[in-house]
Amino acid sequence: MKILFEHLEVPQIHTLSTYKEKGGYQALEKVLKQMKPEEVISVVTDSGLRGRGGAGFPAGKKWSFVPKDPSKTKYILCNGDESEPGTFKDRILMEQIPHSVLEGIIIAAYAVDCHKAYIYSRGEYTESISALEKAIEECHAHHLLGEAILGTKFSLDIHVFRGAGAYICGEETGLISSLEGIKGWPKLKPPFPAIAGFNRQPTVVNNVETLAAVPWIIQNGAAAYKKYGTEKSPGTKLFCLSGPVKNPGTYELPLGFPLKDLIYDIGGGLLNNAKLKAVIPGGASAHVLTAEEALKVNLDYESLAAAGSMLGSGGVMVIPDTQCMVDLLSVIAHFFKHESCGQCTPCREGTGWLEKIILSILHKRGREEDIDLILNITSNMQGGRTVCALADAAAWPVESFVKKFRSEFEYHIKNKRCHLNVH
Numbered sequence: 001m002k003i004l005f006e007h008l009e010v011p012q013i014h015t016l017s018t019y020k021e022k023g024g025y026q027a028l029e030k031v032l033k034q035m036k037p038e039e040v041i042s043v044v045t046d047s048g049l050r051g052r053g054g055a056g057f058p059a060g061k062k063w064s065f066v067p068k069d070p071s072k073t074k075y076i077l078c079n080g081d082e083s084e085p086g087t088f089k090d091r092i093l094m095e096q097i098p099h100s101v102l103e104g105i106i107i108a109a110y111a112v113d114c115h116k117a118y119i120y121s122r123g124e125y126t127e128s129i130s131a132l133e134k135a136i137e138e139c140h141a142h143h144l145l146g147e148a149i150l151g152t153k154f155s156l157d158i159h160v161f162r163g164a165g166a167y168i169c170g171e172e173t174g175l176i177s178s179l180e181g182i183k184g185w186p187k188l189k190p191p192f193p194a195i196a197g198f199n200r201q202p203t204v205v206n207n208v209e210t211l212a213a214v215p216w217i218i219q220n221g222a223a224a225y226k227k228y229g230t231e232k233s234p235g236t237k238l239f240c241l242s243g244p245v246k247n248p249g250t251y252e253l254p255l256g257f258p259l260k261d262l263i264y265d266i267g268g269g270l271l272n273n274a275k276l277k278a279v280i281p282g283g284a285s286a287h288v289l290t291a292e293e294a295l296k297v298n299l300d301y302e303s304l305a306a307a308g309s310m311l312g313s314g315g316v317m318v319i320p321d322t323q324c325m326v327d328l329l330s331v332i333a334h335f336f337k338h339e340s341c342g343q344c345t346p347c348r349e350g351t352g353w354l355e356k357i358i359l360s361i362l363h364k365r366g367r368e369e370d371i372d373l374i375l376n377i378t379s380n381m382q383g384g385r386t387v388c389a390l391a392d393a394a395a396w397p398v399e400s401f402v403k404k405f406r407s408e409f410e411y412h413i414k415n416k417r418c419h420l421n422v423h
């Protein structure tokens with residue numbers, strides 16, 4: 001069963017005419033002509049749709065926080081920064097079915113009384129940007145954007161904004177700073193964007209995938225959406241399967257789908273029939289799962305949290321037993337060190353020291369006390385001590401790699417080489 005990818009294989013689905021032939025913009029028509037804004041919010045709330053950008057916050061609830069005050073200018077910011085390592089799903093929606101993203105944005109805008117929306121795209125996604133811009137042009141030509149949409153009193157403009165390659169600009173307040181034309185530094189919350197976001201006005205920041213699910217929910221109803229997934233994690237989700245598997249790719253699956261089946265049935269198993277060592281289930285920020293943990297967990301918010309990790313962005317990275325975990329962690333630690341914006345001491349210093357210590361273990365200079373030092377640093381980076389969650393996101397993989405694969409770190413320190421003999 002597919003919701004987001006239902007028409008993915010239809011030739012020319014990126015064009016307005018084909019999208020409309022497949023039922024596109026009927027949800028928008030229903031919303032604008034038959035529903036009040038609060039009814040739209042209540043359908044989305046009832047559907048149980050949760051944010052697909054990482055944090056999983058209920059979408060309808062977020063929209064309901066936007067003040068009704070008509071003197072305020074409200075904004076929708078569609079987050080297409082997609083910079084979490086291992087994640088490549090929003091790109092498919094923006095490039096191949098751009099009208100589903102636009103329709104979701106227009107519906108959300110109507111629900112919160114917004115008349116100007118932005119799509120913040122990852123800078124490297126040139127094809128997404130041109131597909132979205134073409135789709136916006138088509139919408140203007142067919143009264144789906146601009147003044148008097150579909151002959152109603154509702155008006156909306158959508159602009160595409162191109163990011164410049166910073167992971168931190170995917171964090172919602174970093175994104176807002178970047179869009180405001182200042183350095184992409186996150187801001188302290190509260191106030192939350194729904195109250196004071198872009199230009200200090202009420203702002204909804206939603207992920208591309210979250211918004212693209214909205215037209216189907218409106219068209220088919222909350223109850224239909226809740227038939228898929230689990231009770232607490234309803235609906236479907238895009239999962240990006242990467243690593244040495246036979247069929248890597250992006251797959252739409254009902255939430256609650258077994259991770260084992262994603263890897264072995266859909267993914268075709270590991271290349272060269274390698275043995276599974278571990279899985280990072282929700283983008284590089286997630287705690288790693290051992291093979292044993294991964295093979296019994298289901299892909300939904302609650303099951304992954306109970307397993308000590310998270311669903312995150314849905315970036316599922318498969319790790320074979322031929323992979324040195326110290327080496328892999330050094331790549332992840334480098335990423336977070338490079339992407340820390342440097343505002344907060346625990347993050348700026350912590351990410352730097354973590355990379356240095358992990359590299360020194362990898363390069364034969366490790367000391368016995370380094371493992372405890374790493375865990376001390378990761379504990380000082382977590383628990384709300386920083387402006388944004390990048391510090392926590394940087395600490396989680398390091399902590400879980402070291403705790404769950406401690407013997408590999410100890411082997412490197414003691415023998416000045418890898419147990420696999422690759423370093």
Ligand SMILES: Cc1cc2nc3c(=O)[nH]c(=O)nc-3n(C[C@H](O)[C@H](O)[C@H](O)COP(=O)(O)O)c2cc1C
Pocket residue numbers: 050051052053054055056057059079080081082083084167168169170171172173205206207208210211388389390393
């Ligand atoms: C360091 C960091 C990077 C993030 N990067 C992204 C991103 O690339 N795309 C995204 O949608 N959300 C990202 N998020 C989550 C956003 O802050 C925000 O929660 C999300 O866009 C809200 O949309 P949603 O409720 O639809 O998930 C990031 C968060 C953090 C802490």
Ligand code: SF4
Pocket residue numbers: 168185186339340341342343344345347348386387388389390391
């Ligand atoms: S936690 Fe890190 S990335 Fe986030 S604001 Fe602080 S220094 Fe910047």
